[in-house]
Amino acid sequence: MTTNRAGEAGALWGGRFAGGPSPELARLSKSTDFDWELAHYDIRGSKAHAKALAQAGYLSDGELTDMIAALTELDERVADGRFTAAESDEDVHSALERGLIEVAGAELGGKLRAGRSRNDQISTLVRLYLRDHAQVIGAQLVQLIDAIVSQAEANSAAPLPGRTHLQHAQPVLLSHHLLAHAWPLVRDLERLRDWGARASASPYGAGALAGSTLGLDAALVAAELGLDRPSENSMDATASRDVVAEFAFITSMIGINLSRFSEEIILWNTREFDYVTLDDAYSTGSSIMPQKKNPDIAELARGKSGRLIGNLTGLLSTLKGLPLSYNRDLQEDKEPVFDAVQTLEVLLPAFTGMIATLRFNTERMAYQAPQGFSLATDVAEWLVKQGVAFRDAHEISGELVQHCEQRGIGLDEPDDETLASISPHLTPDVRSVLTVAGSIASRSGAGGTAPDRVAEQLTALTTRVAELSRALGTAD
């Protein structure tokens, strides 16, 4: 068992100190409360490092075998709780060295630390952790996108009022609207894939900051850890956390995308809108008002997006202004992303369940689709097709709206004479575009809401998601 001058088991430093750390410092410095999350990755890193040490001649074949066996044993003890961090352990690395020595003895256990530093270790481990969770979150996103796609397919012909400024604008298909929430999530999947390429550089071998003197094969360690390559610069490798910040950004963006969708579900679930009914299993009641059925999942999603953004901004503030290379400030990188991961991994399945079980009141949506003069643009564009300049067409259509608004009638209600009195260009034929279905079908330009275009985008989306699933390794 190693001890420092203060006699503390598991200390990784102490030789040049007259005494141990003050209790105040020890309490401040300690990170095992949160970095224990990385214990399994620390052991994986240690196995890879042991192989590099053996290859370079610092461990015999027998020692390597014993070292790997001891690390496997330690991993099992960690997994089932037989080995845990002690009060005297500063961090996960010191605790696990203490554990290794318990299993392998001081002679062999004491050899592993050669040629590595906690600085290159920690920078590697957080990447390994995030890469694994990128896969979990990616798979959960795919499930959510699938749920949105199923709802779009089940409601492929239903119209609703499309809005800008939250006001009725032009009628759209519900499937088009739903897919408008799926595409940002597809881009989040793309972001996770792209991030993965940058996160697969391995800092192991960078040492404390300047590289290792022992001739260890960093490419071997990278390959053992499933990473592409060693980091190009040892100082950058130990000091930069942009990979962590970028991950926090992606989780924030996912949170924001869920929050935007949530806001609509919350509105749609009001008595005034009455567009959706939430499944009982995915809504909550009130302790005092028996009639209440609340959209808590959507509200929690909206709320948790704030928390995710907070994690990102906190982390960015920590990184700002740090000189090269490692600084202890960097210990603050982990809690924000651990929290982001835990938050999303609990939120996404609940959100998916809410979407999958949502029932749409398509009758009410269809009834409202033409209201608010949402076909006025169709009138203007019909006039353009008759050869009227858009500037005039806009005016004529506006006058028609004013006429109908004053009388409290719909755009399709004025008789032929009234239409002609507003403008001779308004022949009875204009009625061909004064239906919701006609309006929707006519929006057949790229990315439009016409049924054919929506069917195309649905195919494009599902193809893209299948490709991304494969790239992220989440395909089942």
Ligand code: ARG
């Ligand atoms: N616990 C530190 C971190 O999370 C890693 C250890 C590096 N400590 C040090 N004194 N060099 O970043």
